[in-house]
Amino acid sequence: MLLNQFLLLGAVLFCIGVYGVLVRRNGVMVLMSIELILNAVNINLVAFGTHLQQATGQAFALFVIPIAAAEVAVGLAIVLMIYRNRRSIDVDSLDEMKG
Amino acid sequence: MILADSGLMVAQNIGFAVIAFMIVGAAIRVVTTDNVMHAALYLVMVLAGVAAQYILLAAEFIAIVQVIVYIGAIVVLFLFGIMLTEAKLGKSDDLDNKPMRPVAIAVAVALLGLLAYSLVDYYGDDQLALAGQTTAELGQTTAQVADSVFITYLIPFEVVGVLLLVALTGAIVLARRD
Numbered sequence: 001m002l003l004n005q006f007l008l009l010g011a012v013l014f015c016i017g018v019y020g021v022l023v024r025r026n027g028v029m030v031l032m033s034i035e036l037i038l039n040a041v042n043i044n045l046v047a048f049g050t051h052l053q054q055a056t057g058q059a060f061a062l063f064v065i066p067i068a069a070a071e072v073a074v075g076l077a078i079v080l081m082i083y084r085n086r087r088s089i090d091v092d093s094l095d096e097m098k099g
Numbered sequence: 100m101i102l103a104d105s106g107l108m109v110a111q112n113i114g115f116a117v118i119a120f121m122i123v124g125a126a127i128r129v130v131t132t133d134n135v136m137h138a139a140l141y142l143v144m145v146l147a148g149v150a151a152q153y154i155l156l157a158a159e160f161i162a163i164v165q166v167i168v169y170i171g172a173i174v175v176l177f178l179f180g181i182m183l184t185e186a187k188l189g190k191s192d193d194l195d196n197k198p199m200r201p202v203a204i205a206v207a208v209a210l211l212g213l214l215a216y217s218l219v220d221y222y223g224d225d226q227l228a229l230a231g232q233t234t235a236e237l238g239q240t241t242a243q244v245a246d247s248v249f250i251t252y253l254i255p256f257e258v259v260g261v262l263l264l265v266a267l268t269g270a271i272v273l274a275r276r277d
Contacts, residue, residue, distance in 0.1 A: 001108055003225045009119050011214040015207040020130030022203035025196050028180045032142050036126055039149050050156045053238045055247040058161050065168050066259050070266035072173050076180040077273035083184045
């Protein structure tokens, strides 16, 4: 098997995630798209680990997974706060920072 | 083209292709479906497919972690998020920022072109040395991963533990009603 099979799969998944982050308005769905991006990164890490015949790739993927879990937990807490304050989780309506 | 070049390991390549198509199809549905609940369930398909790809890469430990943490915990967290924000179940047409779509498609396609070009240019036909190797020779057994995490990367591991504690405490403080 080619290394590039896995790297290209990771690239496709990454770009789909970027599309989701850009186009979605629902806060929960933006977080789902970020999960797609993190999974793309993990595929790359594990593929490189196997390619270089080292356990380092898997070790780094194991660091990414808890970071993703923490990110989702904090992200959903923030989305929940936004929902409580505004009764909506439309991320495009959060424009108070605009001058 | 890519599959034909690697004459060896036909079964693995067919498995890769089937799972890869499943992942890409489900991922596209995650970002295009107009039903929040369906997006969460398509996300399960993507995560399960990625776990299967880890098995193909001889990384069985991380595949199991993927199933437990992502499918077991993170997807449940998402479903709770959907429930607590009282999202409209069934179709809703305000999930997408529609004027943004052409821009987002352009950005994604340009990024994919750039990434694919540089990957094909640099890694070309590099083979994964999977054929005829044991998992131990590839350095991918759970014991070798444990040695790497708990010896080489012990301090980052502890930092990640503290970070997880801090982040989850912060999430509880944020989400608590008071």
